[in-house]
Every structure is written in C-alpha cells, then in structure tokens.
Amino acid sequence: xKNQIDKLKVSHTKLSEVFYLHEISxxxxxxxxxxIVGSLIVAFKTPEALxxxxxxxxxxxxxxxxxxxxxxxxxxxxxVQKELNESSKRIINIASFFxxxxxxxIPSSILAISMVKSISSFSMALLSYxxxxxxYLGFFSTVIWAALRxx
Numbered sequence: 001x002k003n004q005i006d007k008l009k010v011s012h013t014k015l016s017e018v019f020y021l022h023e024i025s026x027x028x029x030x031x032x033x034x035x036i037v038g039s040l041i042v043a044f045k046t047p048e049a050l051x052x053x054x055x056x057x058x059x060x061x062x063x064x065x066x067x068x069x070x071x072x073x074x075x076x077x078x079x080v081q082k083e084l085n086e087s088s089k090r091i092i093n094i095a096s097f098f099x100x101x102x103x104x105x106i107p108s109s110i111l112a113i114s115m116v117k118s119i120s121s122f123s124m125a126l127l128s129y130x131x132x133x134x135x136y137l138g139f140f141s142t143v144i145w146a147a148l149r150x151x
Contacts, residue, residue: 096148104140
C-alpha cells in the first residue's frame with residue numbers, strides 16, 4: 001500500500017517539469033493563446049454572469065484585471081525574445097508569475113460567481129466564492145507559471 005501511495009505522490013518539481021515548455025517559440029505561442037482566450041472571456045462576459053445574489057463583480061474590475069494581464073503578457077513576450085542571462089531570467093520569471101496570476105484571476109472569478117449563484121446563505125456564498133477562486137486560481141496559476149518560466 002505504501003508503495004502505491006509513493007507512486008501517486010507528485011512533488012512540485014515533478015509537476016513543474018510536466019508543464020515546462022522548453023522552447024521560446026512554445027512560450028510565445030502560449031502567450032498568444034492566453035491573450036486570445038482572455039480577450040474572448042472579457043469580450044463575452046455579461047453583467048448577469050458577474051452577479052449573484054450576494055457577490056457581484058463590476059465589469060470594470062474584470063476589464064482592469066485583463067488590462068494588467070495584457071501589460072504583463074506584452075512585457076513577458078518582449079523579454080523572452082531577448083538574450084537570456086541570469087538577471088533577465090529572474091525578471092522573466094517574475095513577469096511569468098504575474099502573467100499566470102492575472103490570467104487565472106479572470107476565469108476563476110467568473111467561474112466562482114457562476115457557481116455560487118444558487119447559494120442562498122450569504123456566509124456560504126462568500127466562503128464558497130473564495131474557496132473556488134483560490135483553488136482554481138492556484139491550479140491555473142501553477143500550470144501557466146510552470147509552462148512560462150525559464151531555467
């Protein structure tokens with residue numbers, strides 16, 4: 001039994017190796033895909049999709065998150081095209097973290113709002129909202145950051 005449990009364990013380093021993109025062209029293609037997907041999500045959001053009985057997001061809040069994501073993505077895209085040295089790698093990894101978090105915040109918050117719409121208790125809606133946001137934000141951010149970082 002212990003052997004099976006040990007086989008199922010996945011450490012952070014193994015997880016980041018699974019999602020790591022080795023080539024710069026793959027990283028830039030991922031940025032392009034994320035920009036397209038983020039644009040579509042923000043473009044097709046409706047006020048009804050951002051509002052539940054107790055918790056609501058403003059259209060401007062999601063748009064501002066997308067603007068930050070676009071700025072971080074453009075910065076990352078430019079930096080990753082440059083010659084890589086130790087100081088630029090550190091800056092690129094910081095930019096990749098902000099790209100991952102800002103992109104993940106958009107679908108995570110919209111998904112959380114849509115999931116808590118049917119909850120009738122304020123405290124349960126608030127707790128469920130933050131739980132869903134942090135779980136999805138953490139997962140999406142980890143996967144995207146692992147793919148975009150440079151070694």
